[in-house]
Amino acid sequence: MTFFTIVVRGLIRRPVRTGLTLVGISIGIAAVVALVGMAWGYEKSIEKQLDVIGVDLLVSNMSAGIMPKVFDEKIQEKIAKLPHVAETTSVLMQLLSIEDAPMMMVSGREWGGFTWNKLKIVEGRMPKDGSEQAVVLGTLAAEVLKKKVGDTVQVETSELAVVGIVDGGAVVENGAIILPISVMQEATGNQGRINFVDIRLTPNTPKQTVEELGKQIQVIFPEGRARDASEVVSANQGFRIARAMSWSTSLLAIVVGVLGVMNTMLMTVFERTHEIGILLAVGWKRRRIVYMVLCESALLGFLGGVTGVTLGALGLKILEFTPAIRGLLEPDLSPKLMLISVAIAVVVGVISGLYPAWRSSRLSPSLAIHG
Amino acid sequence: MVETVKNGQGTLVYEAVGLKKHYDGGKVAALRGVDLQIRQGEFVAIVGPSGCGKSTLLQMLGSLATASEGVLNYRGQSIADMADPSEYRAHEIGFVFQSFHLLPTFTVAENVQIPMFEGGSSRAQRIERATELLRSVGLEHRLTHFPSELSGGERQRVAIARGLANKPTVVLADEPTGNLDSVNAKQIIELLLKLHRDLGVTLVLVTHDLAIADLATRTIRMKDGRVISDSGVTPPTDSP
Numbered sequence: 001m002t003f004f005t006i007v008v009r010g011l012i013r014r015p016v017r018t019g020l021t022l023v024g025i026s027i028g029i030a031a032v033v034a035l036v037g038m039a040w041g042y043e044k045s046i047e048k049q050l051d052v053i054g055v056d057l058l059v060s061n062m063s064a065g066i067m068p069k070v071f072d073e074k075i076q077e078k079i080a081k082l083p084h085v086a087e088t089t090s091v092l093m094q095l096l097s098i099e100d101a102p103m104m105m106v107s108g109r110e111w112g113g114f115t116w117n118k119l120k121i122v123e124g125r126m127p128k129d130g131s132e133q134a135v136v137l138g139t140l141a142a143e144v145l146k147k148k149v150g151d152t153v154q155v156e157t158s159e160l161a162v163v164g165i166v167d168g169g170a171v172v173e174n175g176a177i178i179l180p181i182s183v184m185q186e187a188t189g190n191q192g193r194i195n196f197v198d199i200r201l202t203p204n205t206p207k208q209t210v211e212e213l214g215k216q217i218q219v220i221f222p223e224g225r226a227r228d229a230s231e232v233v234s235a236n237q238g239f240r241i242a243r244a245m246s247w248s249t250s251l252l253a254i255v256v257g258v259l260g261v262m263n264t265m266l267m268t269v270f271e272r273t274h275e276i277g278i279l280l281a282v283g284w285k286r287r288r289i290v291y292m293v294l295c296e297s298a299l300l301g302f303l304g305g306v307t308g309v310t311l312g313a314l315g316l317k318i319l320e321f322t323p324a325i326r327g328l329l330e331p332d333l334s335p336k337l338m339l340i341s342v343a344i345a346v347v348v349g350v351i352s353g354l355y356p357a358w359r360s361s362r363l364s365p366s367l368a369i370h371g
Numbered sequence: 372m373v374e375t376v377k378n379g380q381g382t383l384v385y386e387a388v389g390l391k392k393h394y395d396g397g398k399v400a401a402l403r404g405v406d407l408q409i410r411q412g413e414f415v416a417i418v419g420p421s422g423c424g425k426s427t428l429l430q431m432l433g434s435l436a437t438a439s440e441g442v443l444n445y446r447g448q449s450i451a452d453m454a455d456p457s458e459y460r461a462h463e464i465g466f467v468f469q470s471f472h473l474l475p476t477f478t479v480a481e482n483v484q485i486p487m488f489e490g491g492s493s494r495a496q497r498i499e500r501a502t503e504l505l506r507s508v509g510l511e512h513r514l515t516h517f518p519s520e521l522s523g524g525e526r527q528r529v530a531i532a533r534g535l536a537n538k539p540t541v542v543l544a545d546e547p548t549g550n551l552d553s554v555n556a557k558q559i560i561e562l563l564l565k566l567h568r569d570l571g572v573t574l575v576l577v578t579h580d581l582a583i584a585d586l587a588t589r590t591i592r593m594k595d596g597r598v599i600s601d602s603g604v605t606p607p608t609d610s611p
């Protein structure tokens with residue numbers, strides 16, 4: 001028998017209560033994993049998309065909403081003339097409700113620009129030219145919309161032909177409807193307007209030059225800003241809201257977890273007055289009893305954390321295949337998130353054990369074992 | 372302050388002067404001034420009517436309760452002033468109670484190992500020592516049983532083995548046979564006598580049973596929180 005045996009024995013003596021407490025913590029931790037995993041996944045998906053397409057800098061006006069504001073397409077020409085800019089391409093991208101799907105990324109892209117290059121045709125073909133009333137669907141978008149080559153899809157005011165299914169190499173790309181920008185502008189009533197200029201820099205542009213370039217862009221387009229992939233994510237209000245919501249909901253889950261564990265540990269301590277008295281009588285230090293109670297509640301937290309992460313991971317997998325979310329983001333179930341979640345659970349356990357442990361250390365042995 | 376008093380009968384283990392204990396803010400006086408000396412190697416029986424303060428005195432000797440007034444020294448050191456009484460409880464004394472007080476969720480062998488966590492021994496050493504102790508009380512075949520599977524006499528033998536876990540020099544027993552039939556009581560008393568004889572353990576035993584008290588080297592009678600007679604061979608002397 002080791003000290004750990006004693007700690008475990010303390011938990012399994014009341015299997016039902018321990019089990020219920022575990023369920024409580026694990027639901028909390030599962031919520032943390034699912035929510036934070038979604039928020040992180042949202043960010044990572046966008047970063048990955050930009051990386052796959054090969055965008056170094058993205059110019060947009062992110063002052064409002066989830067999607068940037070539209071601006072005059074002439075700005076692109078001016079940006080293209082700046083030094084170290086190898087290539088530019090304009091994009092008009094919006095989150096639209098398409099037929100039965102509540103939210104889909106619809107991405108109008110400058111015909112002939114590099115954003116078309118990485119799309120691999122899986123079925124059908126690309127649009128013939130920049131004015132064909134046609135779209136290609138990412139593989140996930142095709143699944144969500146249940147469309148095949150030859151069908152049509154209603155994008156705002158235009159009925160467009162699905163001419164191809166493409167694999168874009170990133171979830172966000174595969175979840176998108178992609179079409180020539182002029183067709184998109186017409187469908188959404190945004191003639192002459194875009195909301196992104198994607199920039200490719202000349203290879204090996206030093207960081208300082210990139211910053212310099214950013215300032216020059218600011219002169220051309222005062223409301224806009226040039227950002228790299230990670231900045232795009234952190235500047236976006238939608239991401240920020242998602243992040244804040246996921247953490248605040250998590251916090252709530254954690255508080256509930258703390259109360260649950262504390263309640264269990266307090267009951268354990270009260271129930272075990274007699275036993276703790278015996279331990280004191282045979283010479284256990286109060287410190288060891290405090291440590292025992294803390295270890296028990298930390299172990300409770302740890303086990304709850306592990307189950308919670310498992311549940312949360314399952315939940316994320318299910319969410320990943322939910323039509324409403326599918327293609328918009330790829331939940332991020334990183335080892336980092338799992339470790340953080342288990343660590344949170346252990347900390348919850350320890351914090352919840354502090355008061356019960358303190359109570360246990362104040363017990364009087366003579367009262368506990370009279371006679 | 373370590374001060375060992377020697378006379379012909381060995382080192383002074385306990386010394387109580389004017390020991391009082393009140394409960395409930397003075398309403399209940401459990402001990403009303405006890406003066407007492409117990410020496411190394413004695414077997415002291417404490418007898419007296421119910422409620423006279425025997426258990427209270429024993430708990431104070433074991434540092435489980437604190438005195439309201441008076442002095443109580445263990446080998447010259449005040450028990451109340453001990454920096455860490457758990458050290459004293461773990462290594463100097465062993466308790467045996469009337470109602471055994473074993474931990475129900477631990478096996479016999481595990482119960483005996485519990486005090487050894489304060490001894491810094493390895494897992495293997497703990498198992499070995501527990502097995503050896505349980506063999507000495509005749510329970511080597513019940514190591515993996517739980518207390519609820521044992522008879523009262525067997526439980527008390529486990530409790531004695533546990534009390535000896537860290538090789539104490541003093542054993543404090545509070546009516547160890549109070550819950551046992553005469554056959555089992557006899558076994559337990561023989562076991563305690565053997566400890567006293569073979570290991571030289573100082574034994575302080577509270578009992579109602581005068582036959583058991585007769586086996587002791589000394590009998591202290593209590594009444595109403597006071598010592599009314601003490602068969603101690605030498606009456607307590609104040610100075611040599």
Ligand SMILES: Nc1ncnc2c1ncn2[C@@H]1O[C@H](COP(=O)(O)OP(=O)(O)OP(=O)(O)O)[C@@H](O)[C@H]1O
Pocket residue numbers: 367370394395399400401420421422423424425426427428
């Ligand atoms: N925790 C307590 N609170 C209040 N009174 C107490 C407490 N413990 C003991 N007493 C009282 O102190 C007195 C002495 O009690 P104690 O248990 O020492 O008696 P005892 O001699 O061991 O009796 P018994 O032979 O019945 O075990 C009793 O009157 C008892 O009611």
Ligand SMILES: [Mg+2]
Pocket residue numbers: 371425426427545
């Ligand atoms: Mg008593």
